[in-house]
Amino acid sequence: MTSDVSAAAAFYAKVAGWSMAYSQIPGMDYTLAKVGKRQVAGLMGFPPAIKNKQPMWFGYILVADVDDMAKRVRDAGGTVHREPTDIPNVGRFAVVADPQGAMFMLFRGSGEPAPELAADAPGTVGWRELHTTDWEEALAFYQDLFAWEISMAKDMGPMGVYQTFSVAGAWTGGMMKGGGSPYPHWLYYINVDDIDAAAMRVAEAGGQVQHGPHEVPGGNWIVMGKDPQGAEFALTGSRQT
Known part of the structure; x- marks a missing residue:
């Protein structure tokens, strides 16, 4: 969700290698980001009702029943900002x-889901990281609702x-207190x-490299940045030189 969809689309096309396509969704000005023919993300402007217009990315969690899960989110101390639609x-x-205020989406698609791309395929999301005020309570919330599994912890x-946590046995993301946010x-x-080449593309496209490249456990390197509209994002990959 951003203040300038066309500018953000041009930025991520250059940095992430995404191709962009207008969505054709009735009543929505929505741009789809693709890796090949596979949709991996979307970009849209702010709805008029939103007062705090801070550009940011929102993730989707796939569920079997959106209505039931929205009720469970509320019962577990979370907030439903938009009822199932x-x-x-x-x-x-x-x-x-979630109870600490981190926003995300619940989603169930129509028809058969598209085939998944490899977890490390360029242009896909390879890691998800929660910056929060209380990761222990947050982890319990996501474990209870979505059966996420506890993985390695690093002091x-x-x-x-x-x-860190896993989903269906796959190492998927991490949680920490604060994270500078x-x-x-x-x-x-x-x-x-190539993390170094990608970091250069961020700067060339008008974004900011805030941290990195830094090496992380497992041999990958990461960069944290902001796009020209101010949305935070990160990159992960290998170092070629």
């Missing part, structure tokens, strides 16, 4: 937040514990082939 010929979604000294939110890492 249908998108014609696409699916049903709801906008929710980062003054920065506290970095707790004034509000709880999810940060998404886009896979790239």
Whole structure:
């Protein structure tokens, strides 16, 4: 969600290698980001009702029943910001937040899901990271609702514990307290082939490299940045030189 869809689309096309296409969704000005023919993300402007117009990425969690899960989110101390709604010929979604305030989407698509791309395929999201005020409570929330599994924890000294989690046996993301952000939110890492070349593309396209490249456990390198409109994002990949 951004203040300038066309500018953001041009930025991520250059940095992530995404191709962009207008969605054809009735009543929505929505741009689809693709890797090959596979849709991996979307970009849209702010609805008029939103007052805090801070550009940011929102992730989707696939569920079997959006209405039931929205109720469970509320019962578990979370917030439902938009009640379950249908998108014609696409699916049903709801906008929710965990008890600490980090927002995400619940989604169930119409028809058969598209084949998944490889977890490390360039242009896909390879890691998800929650920056929050209380990762222990947040982890319990996501575990209870979505059956996420506890994985490795790393003590980062003054920065506290970095707790990773798995989904269906696949190492998927991490959680930490703070992360340098004034509000709880999810940060998404886009896979790239060459982290140094990708960092250069960020600067060339008008974005900011805030941290990195840094090496992380497992041999990958990461970069954290902001796009020209101010949305935070991250990149993950190998170092070629």
